[in-house]
Amino acid sequence: MAYLNRVSMIGNLTREPEFKKSTSGLSLLSFGVASNRSFKNKQTGELEKDPCFIDVSIWGNAAEYCGPRLKKGGEVFLEGRLKFNTWQDQSGQRSGN
Numbered sequence: 717m718a719y720l721n722r723v724s725m726i727g728n729l730t731r732e733p734e735f736k737k738s739t740s741g742l743s744l745l746s747f748g749v750a751s752n753r754s755f756k757n758k759q760t761g762e763l764e765k766d767p768c769f770i771d772v773s774i775w776g777n778a779a780e781y782c783g784p785r786l787k788k789g790g791e792v793f794l795e796g797r798l799k800f801n802t803w804q805d806q807s808g809q810r811s812g813n
Contacts, residue, residue: 721797727751730769732788735779745779747772749792 730748737743753766772794774782786792804810 722795723798724793724795725749725751725770726791726793727768727770729786729788729790729792733783733786735783743776743779743783745774745783745786747786749794 727749728751730750733745733747735743735745749770749772751768751770753768755764755766756762757764802810
């Protein structure tokens with residue numbers, strides 16, 4: 717059986733990109749993207765928007781290339797793989813993004 721993890725989306729940056737270097741020297745660019753789905757509400761007949769907020773991480777040479785070109789509010793087209801992270805806060809509550 718073959719597996720595929722490929723994502724494509726268009727959206728707008730929700731915050732300024734944050735550029736970092738790992739301890740090994742690998743570049744990392746982090747930012748948020750919002751993508752809206754518009755649909756007509758069947759009950760009211762009005763057009764509604766359903767936003768989807770995604771945290772994005774770009775590594776290596778791609779991070780160095782994209783960093784100076786991306787700004788908050790700007791439109792971006794993304795292609796990559798989806799990774800779901802989970803963590804546990806101080807009270808023991810599990811969360812995910």
